[in-house]
Amino acid sequence: MAEAINHLGKVKKGKDVMALNIIAYGFTGLMALLCLIPFLMILAGSFSSETAITANGFSLLPQDLSLEAYKTVFKEPIVVFRAYATTFGLTAVGTVIGLLVQTMTAYVLSRKDFEWRNGFSFFFYFTTLFSGGLVPTFVLYTQTLKLQDSYFALLLPLVFSVYNLLVMKSYISAIPDSLVDAAKIDGCGEVRTLFQVVLPLIQPALATVGLFIALAYWNDWYNAMLYIKSDTKYPLQYFLYQKVNDIEAYKKLIANNAVSGAVVSSMALPTQTLKMALTIVVTGPIILAFPMVQKYFVQGITIGAVKG
Amino acid sequence: MKEKSGIKGFLKKLRKYRVYLLMLAPAVIYTLIFAYYPMTGIVMAFKKYNYAGGIWGSPWNGLENFKFFFKSGQAGLVTRNTVLYNIAFILVGTFTQVAVAVFLTEIHGKRFRKISQSMMFLPYFISWVIVGVMAFNIFSSDYGFLNRLITALGGEKIAFYTTPQAWPFILLFFNIWKGVGYGSVMYLAAIMGIDTSIYEAAAIDGANVFQRIFRVTIPMIMPTMVILLLMSVGGIFKGNFDMFYNLVGSNGLLYNYTDVIDTLAMRALISSNDFGMSAAIGLFQSVLCFVTVTVVNKLVGLYDRDYALF
Numbered sequence: 001m002a003e004a005i006n007h008l009g010k011v012k013k014g015k016d017v018m019a020l021n022i023i024a025y026g027f028t029g030l031m032a033l034l035c036l037i038p039f040l041m042i043l044a045g046s047f048s049s050e051t052a053i054t055a056n057g058f059s060l061l062p063q064d065l066s067l068e069a070y071k072t073v074f075k076e077p078i079v080v081f082r083a084y085a086t087t088f089g090l091t092a093v094g095t096v097i098g099l100l101v102q103t104m105t106a107y108v109l110s111r112k113d114f115e116w117r118n119g120f121s122f123f124f125y126f127t128t129l130f131s132g133g134l135v136p137t138f139v140l141y142t143q144t145l146k147l148q149d150s151y152f153a154l155l156l157p158l159v160f161s162v163y164n165l166l167v168m169k170s171y172i173s174a175i176p177d178s179l180v181d182a183a184k185i186d187g188c189g190e191v192r193t194l195f196q197v198v199l200p201l202i203q204p205a206l207a208t209v210g211l212f213i214a215l216a217y218w219n220d221w222y223n224a225m226l227y228i229k230s231d232t233k234y235p236l237q238y239f240l241y242q243k244v245n246d247i248e249a250y251k252k253l254i255a256n257n258a259v260s261g262a263v264v265s266s267m268a269l270p271t272q273t274l275k276m277a278l279t280i281v282v283t284g285p286i287i288l289a290f291p292m293v294q295k296y297f298v299q300g301i302t303i304g305a306v307k308g
Numbered sequence: 309m310k311e312k313s314g315i316k317g318f319l320k321k322l323r324k325y326r327v328y329l330l331m332l333a334p335a336v337i338y339t340l341i342f343a344y345y346p347m348t349g350i351v352m353a354f355k356k357y358n359y360a361g362g363i364w365g366s367p368w369n370g371l372e373n374f375k376f377f378f379k380s381g382q383a384g385l386v387t388r389n390t391v392l393y394n395i396a397f398i399l400v401g402t403f404t405q406v407a408v409a410v411f412l413t414e415i416h417g418k419r420f421r422k423i424s425q426s427m428m429f430l431p432y433f434i435s436w437v438i439v440g441v442m443a444f445n446i447f448s449s450d451y452g453f454l455n456r457l458i459t460a461l462g463g464e465k466i467a468f469y470t471t472p473q474a475w476p477f478i479l480l481f482f483n484i485w486k487g488v489g490y491g492s493v494m495y496l497a498a499i500m501g502i503d504t505s506i507y508e509a510a511a512i513d514g515a516n517v518f519q520r521i522f523r524v525t526i527p528m529i530m531p532t533m534v535i536l537l538l539m540s541v542g543g544i545f546k547g548n549f550d551m552f553y554n555l556v557g558s559n560g561l562l563y564n565y566t567d568v569i570d571t572l573a574m575r576a577l578i579s580s581n582d583f584g585m586s587a588a589i590g591l592f593q594s595v596l597c598f599v600t601v602t603v604v605n606k607l608v609g610l611y612d613r614d615y616a617l618f
Contacts, residue, residue: 016517020414020521023411024415025420027411028408028411028412028421029420031404031408032423032424032425032427033427034485035430035431035485035489036427036430038431038439038445039442041442041445041453042442042445054451057448057451057452057456058453058456059453059456101334104331105331105335107331108328108331109332111328114325115321116325120336124339129601131347131594132345132348132349132590133349133350134570134577134590135352135573135577135586135590136587136590137342137346137349138577139346139349139352139362139363139583140342143362160335160338190327190331222550226578237438240437240441241437241554244440279441283434283438287433290433291426297432297490301494302493302497
């Protein structure tokens with residue numbers, strides 16, 4: 001009876017809220033798990049023994065706990081550290097230069113007393129509409145500029161992007177004009193206005209855009225694939241890519257030669273677990289930095305989407 | 309405002325803006341070299357390229373590169389694949405991202421919300437090289453987690469890496485997987501921007517939670533959805549090279565189902581060293597992209613002037 005009396009009240013409300021809760025928690029929980037599972041699999045694989053993985057395949061928990069794979073990764077620590085140093089160096093230099101160029105450009109393009117700003121904005125924006133494409137760019141780097149196998153071929157492609165410029169510009173445009181004008185009346189030149197008045201106000205933007213640039217450098221393997229030939233110059237991601245391919249090629253080679261050899265060799269040398277350990281070594285810093293930087297990415301994405 | 313015309317006025321402005329122009333110089337020079345100069349390289353699409361001649365010295369080839377690209381049947385195949393994949397990514401992606409955003413706002417457990425959002429954001433931060441490794445862990449026939457699960461349940465192993473029909477689903481899965489955290493952030497922001505008094509009014513009118521979602525939340529974020537949808541439609545002829553290359557690699561068995569314009573152009577360049585052919589594929593794609601983006605921007609402008617990009 002209470003239900004009949006209360007048909008618009010508590011009972012009904014309780015039911016639909018309950019149903020939604022089940023769906024909402026269920027769906028988001030499932031999505032979150034699906035996102036995490038591949039990471040767990042790699043982590044578990046990296047701490048498993050090769051024989052266990054060969055026999056059972058990958059799982060969510062380490063099988064037959066072993067550090068063999070990591071020992072193999074660091075057998076020649078110099079190789080890993082070199083790739084790390086390359087990526088760290090490129091990320092640091094690229095982020096600093098990228099931020100400087102992007103901030104200066106965004107500052108000028110958001111100055112309302114600059115009559116040519118629309119023309120220049122279009123000059124930059126047009127490059128996102130039409131591009132020469134893969135081959136002309138490849139020829140430019142390899143033959144015109146002769147940057148094959150040079151660190152510049154890894155640095156230059158990612159140092160400036162129109163997307164980051166737009167994000168930066170929307171942050172700077174949000175600064176009240178009166179602030180900039182006041183600085184100029186007080187006798188600040190453009191450069192001083194930018195560095196002493198504007199920069200302190202856009203620190204979140206510097207963090208956000210800086211992290212976008214840094215992430216692009218950290219995850220870049222594409223430019224290394226196109227332009228880098230000597231393995232001592234590989235950045236981290238391409239180093240991983242090459243190792244994974246080497247391991248697969250090695251496995252095939254053994255499999256083609258002799259079946260018995262395959263069994264022996266694949267047991268002697270970690271291959272699958274080695275791949276996992278390498279992946280962990282390559283991903284580690286990103287995952288560790290993730291909790292600290294997540295909020296800046298959220299900000300940047302929101303701004304980019306609204307104003308992009 | 310009175311404008312001085314002619315060279316004199318221009319020089320005066322050049323002087324007035326000299327600091328601005330200096331500050332713009334690095335970006336302008338960069339863009340000229342790395343974005344505008346390569347545009348002239350599209351003439352390679354009409355040439356029989358050789359190293360000695362370079363871009364300008366190589367002999368003309370007319371439309372031979374295009375003829376080969378279209379007659380071999382590859383043009384149709386890769387264009388179809390690119391478009392179909394992108395349609396699937398856009399539709400399923402938008403649906404998942406909106407669903408996640410809506411559900412996240414309905415969840416009251418703060419900790420659950422935070423942790424699950426972080427977990428979904430994690431894939432955005434890793435490179436496609438690592439996603440390629442992950443795909444192998446799951447789908448490999450010898451060691452794959454999925455095959456382990458299938459055999460444990462008494463089924464037959466599936467050799468995913470030799471079954472092209474499975475790949476549209478695998479690629480769709482990883483595309484959604486990598487983008488769900490990133491994409492849902494925009495919808496979350498849109499939902500946060502909804503005036504709470506609308507929800508209060510709906511509650512007074514006796515709306516249940518589902519009506520609240522379908523009659524208030526979804527209609528209110530519709531403008532964001534339309535804009536983002538249209539923007540992704542602008543890239544419908546762009547294949548995500550990173551993804552296809554790292555998940556499929558040089559596995560020719562899968563090409564019929566997985567080859568997109570970008571992977572074909574790369575193979576023409578890297579594997580067959582056919583610069584002219586690759587340039588032709590690239591030009592074909594650039595033109596298609598340019599036309600779609602222009603049309604899409606017109607549509608965005610019609611829909612909401614504020615969002616049009618030019």
